[in-house]
Amino acid sequence: MTALLDVQNIHSAYGLSRVLFGISLDIAAGECVCLLGRNGVGKTTTIRSVMGLLRPTSGRVVWKGADITGWAPHRVARAGIGFVPEDRRIFPELTVAENLAVGARAAHRPGRWTSEAVFGLFPVLQQLRDRRAGFLSGGEQQMLTIARTLMGNPELLLLDEPSEGLAPLVVEALLTQIGELKRQGLTILLAEQGVGFSLALADRVYVLEKGEMRHTGPAAELRDDPELRERLLAL
Amino acid sequence: MAPSFLFSQFMGGLTTAMFLFLIASGLSLVFGVMRVINFAHGSFYMLGAYLAWQVMRWVHPSSGGFWLAALTAALGVGLLGVVIERLFFRSLYGREELYQLLFTYALVLILGDAAKYIWGVDQLSVSAPPVLAGSVRMFGTQQPLYSLFIIVLGPLIAFFGWLGLNRTGVGRMVRAAQMDREMLDALGANVRTIYTGMFAFSAFLAGLSGALVTPIESIVPGMDVLIIVQAFIVVVIGGMGSFWGTFWGSVIYGQVLSFGILILPGFSLFSVFALMAVILIVRPWGLFGRPL
Numbered sequence: 001m002t003a004l005l006d007v008q009n010i011h012s013a014y015g016l017s018r019v020l021f022g023i024s025l026d027i028a029a030g031e032c033v034c035l036l037g038r039n040g041v042g043k044t045t046t047i048r049s050v051m052g053l054l055r056p057t058s059g060r061v062v063w064k065g066a067d068i069t070g071w072a073p074h075r076v077a078r079a080g081i082g083f084v085p086e087d088r089r090i091f092p093e094l095t096v097a098e099n100l101a102v103g104a105r106a107a108h109r110p111g112r113w114t115s116e117a118v119f120g121l122f123p124v125l126q127q128l129r130d131r132r133a134g135f136l137s138g139g140e141q142q143m144l145t146i147a148r149t150l151m152g153n154p155e156l157l158l159l160d161e162p163s164e165g166l167a168p169l170v171v172e173a174l175l176t177q178i179g180e181l182k183r184q185g186l187t188i189l190l191a192e193q194g195v196g197f198s199l200a201l202a203d204r205v206y207v208l209e210k211g212e213m214r215h216t217g218p219a220a221e222l223r224d225d226p227e228l229r230e231r232l233l234a235l
Numbered sequence: 236m237a238p239s240f241l242f243s244q245f246m247g248g249l250t251t252a253m254f255l256f257l258i259a260s261g262l263s264l265v266f267g268v269m270r271v272i273n274f275a276h277g278s279f280y281m282l283g284a285y286l287a288w289q290v291m292r293w294v295h296p297s298s299g300g301f302w303l304a305a306l307t308a309a310l311g312v313g314l315l316g317v318v319i320e321r322l323f324f325r326s327l328y329g330r331e332e333l334y335q336l337l338f339t340y341a342l343v344l345i346l347g348d349a350a351k352y353i354w355g356v357d358q359l360s361v362s363a364p365p366v367l368a369g370s371v372r373m374f375g376t377q378q379p380l381y382s383l384f385i386i387v388l389g390p391l392i393a394f395f396g397w398l399g400l401n402r403t404g405v406g407r408m409v410r411a412a413q414m415d416r417e418m419l420d421a422l423g424a425n426v427r428t429i430y431t432g433m434f435a436f437s438a439f440l441a442g443l444s445g446a447l448v449t450p451i452e453s454i455v456p457g458m459d460v461l462i463i464v465q466a467f468i469v470v471v472i473g474g475m476g477s478f479w480g481t482f483w484g485s486v487i488y489g490q491v492l493s494f495g496i497l498i499l500p501g502f503s504l505f506s507v508f509a510l511m512a513v514i515l516i517v518r519p520w521g522l523f524g525r526p527l
Contacts, residue, residue, distance in 0.1 A: 051421055077423035089418040091411045102411045105404050107423035152423055 003062075004029045004187055005050065005081075005156055010059030010069075012042075012049045019045045021211045022059070027156065027189055032182045034202035034219065035191040036233065041208040043191035044086055047158050050189075051083045052076040077107055082154025086161040086191075088141040090148070092134030096125055099133050099148050107152025118147040121177055139170035143177070156187045163197045175200055195233060199223050207232050236497075239375035244493045246373075250382040250451070252489025253389025257444035258462060259469040259481045260396065261437030267476025268413045268433050271327055274339035277463030278346035279316065279438045283308045283445025284454045285350055288359050301364035305446035312442025313435045320434040325427070343459060351456050363450035381450055388447075392440075393482050400478065409433060413476075468511050474524020483522060 003026035012020040020042045027033045035043045048054040050061055052073040061069045063079055077083065091099050100115055119126035122143045128136060133144055142162055149157065162178065163171045171194075178201060182188055192198040198205065199219050207215040215232050222229050262276045286308035287301075294300045319342070327335050362368070367380040400406040411419045412429050420426045452458070465488070473484025488507060495506025520526050 053417065053421060072425075073417070073421040074423050074425050077421055083421045085418065085421070089415050091414045091418075093414060094407065094410060098407050101404065102407055102419070102424075103422055105408060105424070106411075106419060109423070149422065 002065075003027060004064060005189070006060075006062040007046070007050060008060045008062065010046075010049055010056040010061065012045050012054055012056045014045075014054070019211050020049065020056070023049075023208070023211070023213060024059075025206050025213070025216075027187055029155075029187055030185050032188040032190065032201050032203050034198040034205045035189065035208060036193075036195065036198055036205050037208035037214075038193060038233075042211040043208055044160055045211075046208070047083070047160050047189070047191055050076075051081065051158060053083075074106070077152060077154075078109065080109070080153075080155040082107075082149040082152055082157045084145050084149050084157065084159045084162065086164060088138070088145045090133040090136070090141050090144050093132060095130050095132055096136070096144055097129040099144055100151050103148035103151035107154070109153045111153030113150045113153050115151075118150055121150075121180060122147055139166050139174070142166060142170075142174065146177075150181075154186075156189065157181065159188060159190045161191060161193065163192065163194045171197060195222075195229065242374045243376045243378075244497065245490070246376075246378055246382060246386070248489035248491075248493030249386050249486070250489070251492060252485040252487075253385050254444055254448055255465055255469050255488055256389050256482055256485035257392065257447075258441055259466040259473075259485060260393070260478070261440040262463075262466050263470045263473070263476055263478070263481045265434060265437045266470070267478075268409060269324075269328055269430055271324060271335050272332065272339065273324075273437075274336065274463060275319075275342035275346060276437070276441055277459040277461075277466065278343050279312050279441035280445035280448075280462050281350060281454075281459035282315065282346065283312045283442030284449050284458065285354050285359070285445075286311050286442070287446035287449050288354070288361050288454055291361050301361070301450075304361070305443065308446040309439050309443035312445070313439030316435040316438025317431055319438075320431050324430075324434060328430070343463075347456060347459055350459075354454075356456050359454040361449035361454075385447065385451075389485075390482075393478075397478060465507075468507060470521075472511055472514050472521055474521030477521065477523040477525075480521055480523025487522075 006026045007024055009022045009024050010020055011018065011022060023042065023046055025033070035046060037043055045054065049056045052068070052071045052075070055070050060067055063081065068076055068079060091102060094102065097115065100118060124140060125143060125147060128140065133141065136144060146162070159178070162174055166174065175197060178188070182201060190198055190201060199222060202219040205217065205219050205222060206213055222232070258276065258280050262273060265271055265273050287304040290304035290307045291300060294303060323338065327338060363381045367384050370377045370379045371383070400409060408419070408424055408429060412426050416426050469484040469488050470481060472487060473480030473482070487510070491506050491510050492503060496503045499505055514522065
């Protein structure tokens with residue numbers, strides 16, 4: 001099995017403060033892989049480094065065999081990597097429909113995800129299509145962020161902390177929806193603090209600690225072994 | 236005062252307003268989208284005027300000559316905008332205001348001197364196109380056709396500008412870039428290209444207004460600084476980055492200037508600065524702007 005995305009030993013820093021110390025990970029097509037770890041261990045930085053929002057100081061990011069390290073974010077997006085940021089950065093003054101249109105136009109990758117298809121997955125957005133995105137609830141904004149990225153028909157979805165700060169009921173709905181995306185064959189890299197949330201979705205996990213890879217293995221291993229979970233995540 | 240006289244003042248104020256709108260809208264657009272205050276915007280206006288004069292000399296002053304000159308000048312300035320944005324402005328985005336101020340002020344000096352070097356310091360003028368050379372009688376006054384043309388053109392450009400920004404795909408991208416540049420880039424849009432396009436469009440508008448003002452005002456060194464101060468007042472009154480704010484800010488400015496002269500002759504600009512001061516005290520973010 002060849003990897004769709006292959007991150008090779010990347011180091012990343014914000015100015016002088018170094019965050020990642022040699023992170024390697026790979027994802028095969030159709031897999032759902034989860035980056036686990038507490039706040040500040042480098043999950044977001046890893047995702048930003050893949051996306052080109054932060055240039056790794058060393059190491060390589062390989063996408064379908066091509067070295068994309070240091071590419072501008074829009075080139076990475078057009079190559080088929082969809083980015084869903086942690087802080088739900090919808091365009092607040094645009095309507096829901098306009099946010100989706102921007103997603104489609106920006107990526108310029110026509111495919112199966114149209115407004116109709118997206119509304120099929122997130123029916124609540126259809127009723128809100130003419131509402132300004134800034135007026136949506138947190139959960140609705142999170143769905144819109146994912147929907148907007150889907151409009152670019154990515155082959156890999158980078159999801160950064162999708163469940164953060166959402167009510168349990170909303171998290172449950174989101175879990176079903178992301179599960180549906182996975183079932184449809186979309187490759188997903190999920191960064192999460194929520195162990196329950198990630199273990200419900202992931203095939204494999206990477207556990208990060210202080211910018212280094214602490215553990216990697218099948219998600220089932222962590223699901224079935226409370227002791228291992230305790231030791232790795234100290235929860 | 237006779238009503239016809241007041242009407243004349245009103246029309247004069249409106250003409251001033253529409254020119255100011257054409258210039259200030261570009262200034263406001265660049266600030267709204269890229270968060271850069273471009274002091275050299277008035278220099279683009281000045282170059283538009285000189286270029287129009289130059290093209291008028293080259294072509295025979297035929298009936299279409301003026302329009303050709305205006306369009307060529309606007310396109311020329313737009314092109315210069317592309318070059319300046321790609322070479323210099325790129326490194327200014329996200330920098331402190333002081334750097335932006337220093338750089339764009341330097342650009343004002345350089346472009347001003349370049350214009351003096353090429354076209355000299357004498358007043359130059361361009362005559363109105365033959366079609367619009369006459370005047371019409373309105374409410375017992377003679378109104379130049381050319382002024383009426385400007386008064387119609389301003390709202391037309393405002394309307395199409397608004398339409399473009401709010402009802403087209405490109406406009407949506409521009410508004411998205413204004414709200415979150417990095418996010419838009421990560422969705423796949425080349426924001427650099429959008430910025431260059433917006434800057435060029437804003438320079439085009441400044442060049443166009445500079446070319447169109449030539450039949451009304453003579454072309455002199457210093458017109459760049461004079462206009463940028465006025466355009467700034469308009470943008471501050473209306474609210475930085477607000478489209479309709481710039482429009483109504485221009486209209487208010489034109490009328491206050493026009494009627495302020497009657498109340499305080501010799502202090503024509505005083506009334507405008509007083510207006511700006513009052514608005515800034517009551518609404519520091521301008522009439523249509525939002526608190527930062």
